[in-house]
Amino acid sequence: MKTTQIIHEDGDHQWLAIVRDPARPAHLIDTNEYLVTHGGQGMLLDPGGVEIFPAVFSAVAARFDPAAIGEVFASHQDPDVISSLALWLEFNPALRCHVSWMWSAFIPHFGGQPSNFNALPDEGATLSLAGLPLQAVPAHYLHSSGNFNLYDRQARILYSGDIGAALLPADAQGLYVEDFASHIRHAEGFHRRWMGSTEAKRSWCERVAALDIDLLCPQHGAIYRGEDVHRFIDWFDGLQIGVLRG
Amino acid sequence: MGAAAAEPAGPALDLLHIVRINEEIKRVVAVAFRINIMALNAIFLAKRAGSAARGFGVLSNELRNFSGQLRETMQSLDSLIHAAVGEVSSLLLESRYAGILSRVEVAADRGRVRSRVSAALAAREARLGAHRTRLAGLRRELRSTIDDAAQLVDLGGVLAKSAKIEAAYGAAFAGPLAQVSGEFDGIVREIHDSLGALQKSGFLRTRS
Numbered sequence: 141m142k143t144t145q146i147i148h149e150d151g152d153h154q155w156l157a158i159v160r161d162p163a164r165p166a167h168l169i170d171t172n173e174y175l176v177t178h179g180g181q182g183m184l185l186d187p188g189g190v191e192i193f194p195a196v197f198s199a200v201a202a203r204f205d206p207a208a209i210g211e212v213f214a215s216h217q218d219p220d221v222i223s224s225l226a227l228w229l230e231f232n233p234a235l236r237c238h239v240s241w242m243w244s245a246f247i248p249h250f251g252g253q254p255s256n257f258n259a260l261p262d263e264g265a266t267l268s269l270a271g272l273p274l275q276a277v278p279a280h281y282l283h284s285s286g287n288f289n290l291y292d293r294q295a296r297i298l299y300s301g302d303i304g305a306a307l308l309p310a311d312a313q314g315l316y317v318e319d320f321a322s323h324i325r326h327a328e329g330f331h332r333r334w335m336g337s338t339e340a341k342r343s344w345c346e347r348v349a350a351l352d353i354d355l356l357c358p359q360h361g362a363i364y365r366g367e368d369v370h371r372f373i374d375w376f377d378g379l380q381i382g383v384l385r386g
Numbered sequence: 387m388g389a390a391a392a393e394p395a396g397p398a399l400d401l402l403h404i405v406r407i408n409e410e411i412k413r414v415v416a417v418a419f420r421i422n423i424m425a426l427n428a429i430f431l432a433k434r435a436g437s438a439a440r441g442f443g444v445l446s447n448e449l450r451n452f453s454g455q456l457r458e459t460m461q462s463l464d465s466l467i468h469a470a471v472g473e474v475s476s477l478l479l480e481s482r483y484a485g486i487l488s489r490v491e492v493a494a495d496r497g498r499v500r501s502r503v504s505a506a507l508a509a510r511e512a513r514l515g516a517h518r519t520r521l522a523g524l525r526r527e528l529r530s531t532i533d534d535a536a537q538l539v540d541l542g543g544v545l546a547k548s549a550k551i552e553a554a555y556g557a558a559f560a561g562p563l564a565q566v567s568g569e570f571d572g573i574v575r576e577i578h579d580s581l582g583a584l585q586k587s588g589f590l591r592t593r594s
């Protein structure tokens with residue numbers, strides 16, 4: 141089973157990180173899932189792949205009623221992001237999945253009816269979780285061509301999906317980035333190869349640098365906090381991307 | 387990456403068998419189509435031979451009826467196989483999801499969530515059961531349709547042999563008539579062998 145850690149708490153407004161599954165088979169990439177709760181309602185961010193559903197569900201259920209998860213945010217269309225959708229729908233058939241308009245006809249291959257999907261326009265949208273505004277921030281081409289981050293202004297948290305992702309070695313499994321310089325080595329190759337558009341990266345860095353962010357939470361690897369958030373944005377801004385090797 | 391560990395079993399093995407059955411049926415259907423054309427040729431040939439080949443003419447009509455019936459049987463085999471592939475695919479998907487759901491662990495004090503997980507599992511199991519029942523029914527139907535086809539082909543064999551004998555009375559047409567009836571006999575044998583192989587198929591022999 142995965143472990144859950146509260147990374148933000150303000151009354152019933154919480155952010156839960158569901159991380160590090162020791163039982164996960166080695167051939168599946170490790171993922172972080174995040175659950176935002178507010179007013180008794182939950183939104184699950186990138187609920188993960190179908191094979192790790194038991195680990196995520198069990199971890200979530202230990203803290204929160206899965207039937208109160210009425211919404212899912214899918215940063216993009218990858219199987220490690222959203223292939224578990226059919227099983228989450230089993231616990232709430234009215235579940236709404238927010239995803240780029242580009243993927244709203246692809247993701248139903250993982251399950252769901254048209255009524256389960258909210259197609260996000262390219263410019264993004266403000267979602268509401270029991271009155272809590274959550275901003276879908278455009279992050280197209282980083283890496284998916286229809287890609288969003290989710291920003292919680294009140295909690296000052298940005299869920300960044302694959303941006304900031306690091307494939308960490310077994311001896312560096314902490315929840316937060318502790319030493320930026322050594323951490324970022326595990327993120328570099330991934331960002332060079334997976335991220336395809338320098339122009340899109342430039343505009344993302346500008347957009348995100350203007351936001352007030354305490355925690356930048358990626359789908360893989362450790363969370364950037366405090367100074368490391370801007371360290372990451374600056375590092376990414378200067379990184380040469382869209383290269384096969386090197 | 388142990389390839390030996392990936393030996394299919396259960397529904398996956400069924401699917402493999404069904405695919406093989408389907409290939410065999412496709413072969414038989416193609417042959418049955420050839421028979422129909424041959425029967426038509428035989429009828430024209432008998433007409434030209436006139437009174438010299440009256441007996442052959444009657445038989446070639448029978449052969450034409452036979453090929454029509456054979457085609458109908460093959461069509462129902464085809465739709466049975468199609469339905470079986472659908473059931474097996476659903477079985478594979480449902481059992482994968484049921485397996486995943488059964489790995490969910492919910493603490494004893496989370497009563498509501500636990501009962502929801504059990505309900506979801508029970509619903510999956512019920513659907514699995516329904517697919518299994520339908521698949522068993524299809525298996526029985528397939529078995530009996532293949533047996534019917536085998537009987538029909540035995541009759542076709544008798545007709546082909548009689549046609550060979552009648553061909554001998556075809557006077558000037560005896561040569562071509564013998565050739566046609568000989569081809570008939572060959573094809574009927576071919577179908578007979580294919581059906582024999584189908585009757586031995588692992589999917590059909592499974593008890594359920």
Ligand SMILES: [Fe+2]
Nearest residue numbers: 216218283302
């Ligand atoms: Fe991805």
Ligand SMILES: [Fe+2]
Nearest residue numbers: 218220302359
């Ligand atoms: Fe990812």
